[in-house]
Amino acid sequence: MRQQVALGDVNGHVEEMYAGHLIVKSYNGEADSIERFEKYNADLYESGWKSQFLSGLMMPLMQFVGNLGYVVVCVVGAALAMDGQIEFGVIVAFMMYIRLFTQPLSQFAQAFQNLQRCAAAAERVFGFLEEPEMADESGKPALLGAEGRPVRGDVEFSHVQFGYEPDKPIIHDFSASVAAGQKVAIVGPTGAGKTTMVNLLMRFYEISGGSISIDGVDTKSVPRWNVHDQFSMVLQDTWVFRGTVRENIAYAKPGVTDEEIEAACRAVGLDHFVRSLPQGYDTVLDDKSSLSAGQKQLLTIARAMVQDAPILILDEATSSVDTRTEELIQKAMDALTVGRTSFVIAHRLSTIRDADMILVMNHGDVIERGTHDELLAEGGFYADLYNSQFSLAD
Ligand SMILES: Nc1ncnc2c1ncn2[C@@H]1O[C@H](COP(=O)(O)OP(=O)(O)OP(=O)(O)O)[C@@H](O)[C@H]1O
Ligand SMILES: [Mg+2]
Structure with missing residues (x-):
């Protein structure tokens, strides 16, 4: 969400300065304008890398959890098999289970991450859609002329x-x-x-x-x-x-x-x-x-x-x-x-x-x-x- 806001600030500022270019020049407002741009841009950079970092972390994290399960199954399975409590086939079956279990989970995580990105962007769209509608006029007759x-x-x-x-x-x-x-x-x-x-x-x-x-x-x-x-x-x-x-x-x-x-x-x-x-x-x-x-x-x-x-x-x-x-x-x-x-x-x-x-x-x-x-x-x-x-x- 912060990334979206920062992006809006940067774009708004650039557009404003571009439209008022002559005034900015004639009042020597460049330094001030650049300073404000730097600030907005730093915000965008900061929130940008954070959001990218977090969303980039999601996939490896899920994979790591999945692989961890693998290791646990192998170690615990090996110990139990050596004790003779379970057979080798059970370990293999559990390895399959782990894979079947974590795959949809990481897919879900990825989908969720996309959803969040959409939600942040959609907030602005919804803000716009929530503006009160003009009254419906389709039923009114066009009497003039x-x-x-x-x-x-x-x-x-x-x-x-x-x-x-x-x-x-x-x-x-x-x-x-x-x-x-x-x-x-x-x-x-x-x-x-x-x-x-x-x-x-x-x-x-x-x-x-x-x-x-x-x-x-x-x-x-x-x-x-x-x-x-x-x-x-x-x-x-x-x-x-x-x-x-x-x-x-x-x-x-x-x-x-x-x-x-x-x-x-x-x-x-x-x-x-x-x-x-x-x-x-x-x-x-x-x-x-x-x-x-x-x-x-x-x-x-x-x-x-x-x-x-x-x-x-x-x-x-x-x-x-x-x-x-x-x-x-x-x-x-x-x-x-x-x-x-x-x-x-x-x-x-x-x-x-x-x-x-x-x-x-x-x-x-x-x-x-x-x-x-x-x-x-x-x-x-x-x-x-x-x-x-x-x-x-x-
Ligand atoms: N979109 C707006 N939202 C809020 N206030 C407004 C808006 N447009 C004008 N005003 C206010 O309404 C008042 C009248 O503005 P208006 O534009 O009708 O003046 P005007 O008589 O046309 O003046 P001018 O001779 O400068 O064109 C002003 O005090 C202005 O601050
Ligand atoms: Mg007027």
């Missing part, structure tokens, strides 16, 4: 309560009603719970109170995949997988034509760059891909455009692109979001000025709501936030 009726995109949050840990509520009482086609902006300081609201809307987590409904259908009453189907999403952290540009953009959507992909790239201003790549749209991207952070964002936005779902979520989708490109995307987005409900989370408030509704969040609650002009006139938290961003420019 059923019978060819497209989802309009009315979204209703009603007294939503939630905390990642049951005793630490983050969203206390969130209510909002969004009409189909509206652009809703969620703003607020870091850690206010904006991403959390999006996670709840997508049903990545189950809310602990209240309800969220789409077109009047409680999202709890339909299967999760049915909810996910209604959303295109651009997340705060971009994700590009190993595959061509084309595959990355058409991700998980069947039957996307090349024209659609290229149109989406043109809309976000990525087309020119992609064409300049050696293989154009067939260039393979990987985890250390040849894209900058902003270009990755553009790619994920193009992906969301191609998905073409009724509700759009943009969580800090343009935080890594320059302001001019952002404006470009903004225009493309506006065209895209016509007739589509969209939730936009943005720290740069200039991008959400034209939203139909702005929800200002702080500490998990909506503290102000309204349009840009209303909120500015109110002179509250939003106005402060806005002015602090633009006081320099004015």
